[in-house]
Amino acid sequence: MKKIFFTPGPSQLFHTVPDHIKEGINKDIFSISHRSLEFKKIYEACVYKLKAFLEIPENYNISFLSSANEIWERIIHNLIIDSSTHLVNGAFSKKFHDFAIMNKINATEYFYDKVEYDVDEIEEDELIAITLNETSRGIMCDSNKISSIRKKLSNSLIALDCVSGIPSIPFNISDVDTFYFSVQKCFGLPSGLGVWIYNDRCLEKNKNISTKKITGTYHSLENLHKKSEKFQTPETPNVLAIFLLSKVLDDMIKIGKDRIVRETNYKSALLYNTIQNHNLLSEYIKDKSIQSKTVIVSKTKKESKYFIESLKNKNLIIGNGYGSIQNQIRIANFPSHSKESVELLCDELTKL
Amino acid sequence: MKKIFFTPGPSQLFHTVPDHIKEGINKDIFSISHRSLEFKKIYEACVYKLKAFLEIPENYNISFLSSANEIWERIIHNLIIDSSTHLVNGAFSKKFHDFAIMNKINATEYFYDKVEYDVDEIEEDELIAITLNETSRGIMCDSNKISSIRKKLSNSLIALDCVSGIPSIPFNISDVDTFYFSVQKCFGLPSGLGVWIYNDRCLEKNKNISTKKITGTYHSLENLHKKSEKFQTPETPNVLAIFLLSKVLDDMIKIGKDRIVRETNYKSALLYNTIQNHNLLSEYIKDKSIQSKTVIVSKTKKESKYFIESLKNKNLIIGNGYGSIQNQIRIANFPSHSKESVELLCDELTKL
Numbered sequence: 001m002k003k004i005f006f007t008p009g010p011s012q013l014f015h016t017v018p019d020h021i022k023e024g025i026n027k028d029i030f031s032i033s034h035r036s037l038e039f040k041k042i043y044e045a046c047v048y049k050l051k052a053f054l055e056i057p058e059n060y061n062i063s064f065l066s067s068a069n070e071i072w073e074r075i076i077h078n079l080i081i082d083s084s085t086h087l088v089n090g091a092f093s094k095k096f097h098d099f100a101i102m103n104k105i106n107a108t109e110y111f112y113d114k115v116e117y118d119v120d121e122i123e124e125d126e127l128i129a130i131t132l133n134e135t136s137r138g139i140m141c142d143s144n145k146i147s148s149i150r151k152k153l154s155n156s157l158i159a160l161d162c163v164s165g166i167p168s169i170p171f172n173i174s175d176v177d178t179f180y181f182s183v184q185k186c187f188g189l190p191s192g193l194g195v196w197i198y199n200d201r202c203l204e205k206n207k208n209i210s211t212k213k214i215t216g217t218y219h220s221l222e223n224l225h226k227k228s229e230k231f232q233t234p235e236t237p238n239v240l241a242i243f244l245l246s247k248v249l250d251d252m253i254k255i256g257k258d259r260i261v262r263e264t265n266y267k268s269a270l271l272y273n274t275i276q277n278h279n280l281l282s283e284y285i286k287d288k289s290i291q292s293k294t295v296i297v298s299k300t301k302k303e304s305k306y307f308i309e310s311l312k313n314k315n316l317i318i319g320n321g322y323g324s325i326q327n328q329i330r331i332a333n334f335p336s337h338s339k340e341s342v343e344l345l346c347d348e349l350t351k352l
Numbered sequence: 353m354k355k356i357f358f359t360p361g362p363s364q365l366f367h368t369v370p371d372h373i374k375e376g377i378n379k380d381i382f383s384i385s386h387r388s389l390e391f392k393k394i395y396e397a398c399v400y401k402l403k404a405f406l407e408i409p410e411n412y413n414i415s416f417l418s419s420a421n422e423i424w425e426r427i428i429h430n431l432i433i434d435s436s437t438h439l440v441n442g443a444f445s446k447k448f449h450d451f452a453i454m455n456k457i458n459a460t461e462y463f464y465d466k467v468e469y470d471v472d473e474i475e476e477d478e479l480i481a482i483t484l485n486e487t488s489r490g491i492m493c494d495s496n497k498i499s500s501i502r503k504k505l506s507n508s509l510i511a512l513d514c515v516s517g518i519p520s521i522p523f524n525i526s527d528v529d530t531f532y533f534s535v536q537k538c539f540g541l542p543s544g545l546g547v548w549i550y551n552d553r554c555l556e557k558n559k560n561i562s563t564k565k566i567t568g569t570y571h572s573l574e575n576l577h578k579k580s581e582k583f584q585t586p587e588t589p590n591v592l593a594i595f596l597l598s599k600v601l602d603d604m605i606k607i608g609k610d611r612i613v614r615e616t617n618y619k620s621a622l623l624y625n626t627i628q629n630h631n632l633l634s635e636y637i638k639d640k641s642i643q644s645k646t647v648i649v650s651k652t653k654k655e656s657k658y659f660i661e662s663l664k665n666k667n668l669i670i671g672n673g674y675g676s677i678q679n680q681i682r683i684a685n686f687p688s689h690s691k692e693s694v695e696l697l698c699d700e701l702t703k704l
Contacts, residue, residue: 007383010591066587098569191382192588
């Protein structure tokens with residue numbers, strides 16, 4: 001049996017990816033000029049499908065960067081002058097906050113130790129950073145919570161980190177001004193592409209900021225946006241990744257976002273159920289309302305290595321706890337993980 | 353016949369690339385964690401082979417970024433406080449200069465209109481930026497010239513842009529403190545990876561600068577270097593590109609750098625000869641000592657479209673003049689272009 005990767009990203013490739021890569025090679029996509037009409041058509045198609053699939057409203061724009069790390073840095077340079085507020089509930093939301101501090105931004109972090117945040121305590125700021133799905137600890141942000149933050153803080157820009165959330169965890173796009181993801185999580189693609197979506201309010205704010213501080217060079221929001229309007233990138237981009245994203249979007253559009261969400265819910269219920277009923281496992285996040293549907297984190301009563309190695313022998317690859325965290329395992333539940341593969345994983349977990 | 357791409361990058365894939373991608377898919381390389389031992393081994397092997405193949409001295413280090421554009425920005429943030437000197441002879445060297453200006457660096461540009469620069473006129477500065485091969489105009493910098501700049505300016509950091517030069521155009525690495533390239537040119541790979549090589553003097557200078565200004569976040573030189581020492585990248589990188597670079601290095605090491613340089617010279621002589629003997633073509637750069645061996649630029653007496661379209665009908669894809677330049681064609685001569693394919697191109701050019 002071929003290995004199945006349940007690691008939280010890079011993860012299992014979406015099953016159509018090998019064929020799409022072959023098609024890309026056969027059609028010379030990786031040799032064409034990034035200034036050619038042919039590339040512009042690929043770019044345009046990818047953006048069009050992203051907008052259709054994710055139901056992105058008209059006043060939102062899309063640019064391609066290299067990683068979510070890069071997008072954090074570009075948001076800080078392009079959308080914040082003095083201060084930002086970060087709802088921190090794990091290593092990635094913390095990192096965004098730390099990047100802001102490194103850039104001399106007066107960045108406030110809320111509730112590092114609690115898993116939930118209380119909307120009432122959050123005040124208006126230049127930018128509020130929220131994480132749809134905190135990959136490090138498996139914590140999800142409910143879409144109603146995002147809506148209530150939007151409602152309370154109408155003057156702030158709201159940025160939503162959707163790295164391991166889109167398209168499996170729904171939220172109302174109009175509740176946020178900017179959101180972003182990288183393709184090696186729920187889109188099941190090789191890593192090396194970050195997708196940044198921003199609305200006209202972001203562009204407006206950026207115009208103001210550009211006169212006050214250095215917002216970057218080739219990847220300033222102004223430059224990114226100017227190029228994106230011509231279906232181009234400022235630099236020679238990861239053409240392969242943009243092509244693959246466009247092709248996988250075709251596949252996902254055929255399946256339908258609703259079905260992807262439904263199957264995500266079903267598979268996550270299976271996984272949490274297996275963990276609950278296991279003598280050696282217990283859910284790391286107890287509160288059902290914030291348990292991640294895409295990155296399932298379990299505490300282990302035996303060394304996590306026991307589970308990781310035992311499953312590896314069955315060609316099932318799961319993740320360890322984030323960073324140096326011991327006695328935890330993490331299991332990804334992305335669209336590339338079929339119901340059958342999750343059922344198989346649950347069966348094998350149960351035997352341990 | 354399959355198309356052959358002589359465009360100056362992205363260009364023809366190195367002939368082994370499709371097989372390497374297949375191997376990557378079969379071995380699940382694009383699913384493994386970028387924090388896994390398996391990835392670290394790929395990273396380490398890639399760096400080891402780069403050092404062996406390019407004969408990089410001990411005191412030089414290697415980090416992986418996204419593009420040469422990014423490396424320009426990181427050099428400006430990490431190696432320059434106040435001022436830099438740019439030997440500008442085309443659009444790309446000009447762009448690096450402009451990036452410095454955007455970052456409020458007092459950046460001097462030398463000899464924009466001339467094709468050659470006179471070493472005597474260049475003064476010591478924090479950083480001297482030279483371009484080994486200016487892709488936009490097909491101008492090469494002779495290695496002796498770089499040596500004489502190094503000799504004259506011992507207190508400056510010297511940065512060499514090797515984007516479309518390495519490994520086809522030789523130079524003495526110890527003459528420069530930092531150099532960089534992207535993989536879609538001479539390495540015949542899909543775009544989306546920049547390779548930055550810097551010596552200990554750069555690290556020393558960076559230590560000083562870090563206390564004085566913001567040098568970045570995830571891709572500050574300090575952070576890049578710290579991670580590279582553990583064979584890792586700060587962010588989830590373009591794993592596919594690092595894997596492919598490592599595999600193509602195996603192939604190129606087997607061929608040998610000397611043979612690659614020899615064949616580059618032979619093929620460029622063929623191309624320039626064809627242009628010289630053509631009624632409708634003439635070399636854009638007349639001075640043999642600075643004619644690029646890897647990007648051959650020709651003026652055209654008929655519209656460049658005539659040549660581009662006629663050759664396209666024969667499945668030979670060549671480039672237009674850079675940007676909006678009319679009546680020019682550009683032909684890449686990279687290791688991925690076999691002698692036979694260049695001979696074929698020359699034959700077809702001669703018929704026009």
